[in-house]
Amino acid sequence: MKLTIDPKLLADTVTAAARSLPQRPLIPVLSGLLLEATDDQLTVSAFDYDITHRGRAAADIAEPGRILLPGRVLAEVAKSLPTGVFVEVTATGTEATLTCGRAEFELPTLPVDDFPTLPEPPDPAGTVDGDVFVTAVHQVATACSADDTLPMLTGIRIDADGDTLTLAATDKYRIAVRDLSWQPATAGALGKLLPGRMLHDITRDLGRGPVTLAFDDQLAAFITDIRRTTIRLIDEQYIDYRARVSLDTPIIARVDAPALADAVKRVALIAERNTTIRLSFTAGEVLLQAGGADIGRGSDVAACELNGGDIEIAFQSKYLLDALNAIDGQAHIGMTEPHQPALITSEDGAYRNLTMSVRVA
Structure with missing residues (x-):
């Protein structure tokens, strides 16, 4: 694999993916970030059993390929690269080299064939303005509990009825609710419970513009033009918060x-x-x-x-x-x-x- 890319684009894409890396990976390859170079595009992916992330950035691909690199080390290296000159990434079977000006880093590769296949997102449920959605998540996330003994209280509930999307969270001592407009892709009501901390963290990378929300019985997905994140749902009933805030x-x-x-x-x-x-x-x-x-x-x-x-x-x-x-x-x-x-x-x-x-x- 051989490619050239703007160092800021590389840093943004790698850093966003690295936030989804597990703190204590069950297997060593889950500590890695998968880099795939194809069709003038670099794709960076992270996998955990609760959250996955895939981000894309434009790049000049001289030799297509895929490698798996230590994720957190790669993120720190990418953030430290000088600006004003493009970074070149080359890889052999056991090592990858990042060269940016006179700075050069060599990182060992991980066994790429052992990296799991990322789940495909569910069918789209609707689209929401990214800035408004990020604000809404931050407004209600403060009411999430940090006590994992009762998963329901750690979650953010997302409900939809018509063109209104509602986010809610509670820790028993307060209930925070935010309504916002969205463009549903299908008719019918929607009700899903997501891990609050994870949802709050991924909103840092959603950026401006439209965000597509997708749900099935197990996963929620958040899709922009350059990023795709999936989160495993919490299988819990939720309180009737609407009655309490009326x-x-x-x-x-x-x-x-x-x-x-x-x-x-x-x-x-x-x-x-x-x-x-x-x-x-x-x-x-x-x-x-x-x-x-x-x-x-x-x-x-x-x-x-x-x-x-x-x-x-x-x-x-x-x-x-x-x-x-x-x-x-x-x-x-x-x-x-x-x-x-x-x-x-x-x-x-x-x-x-x-x-x-x-x-x-």
């Missing part, structure tokens, strides 16, 4: 989400991690307080428009910040009683976050 809240505070988030961060500085933030809503403003006699106290004030009676309510600072940071602009905080959950929504209602309140003596 509260009738008689008290609604309208706030500037970034401004209130900044105030929460300032007040939380005085207290311990995961501290409780107390919010006292009155007409025109909300008073934020945290801390106590043994660790010190902090307070701040933010503007708000209040509809309904005055109320004092408390939240864990992290949960409150996750909800506010997902909203760029005005937010509505809907409340019923001090010891009941609050519904934090974007002004257009596309993002909703039901967050448990904390009892404060």
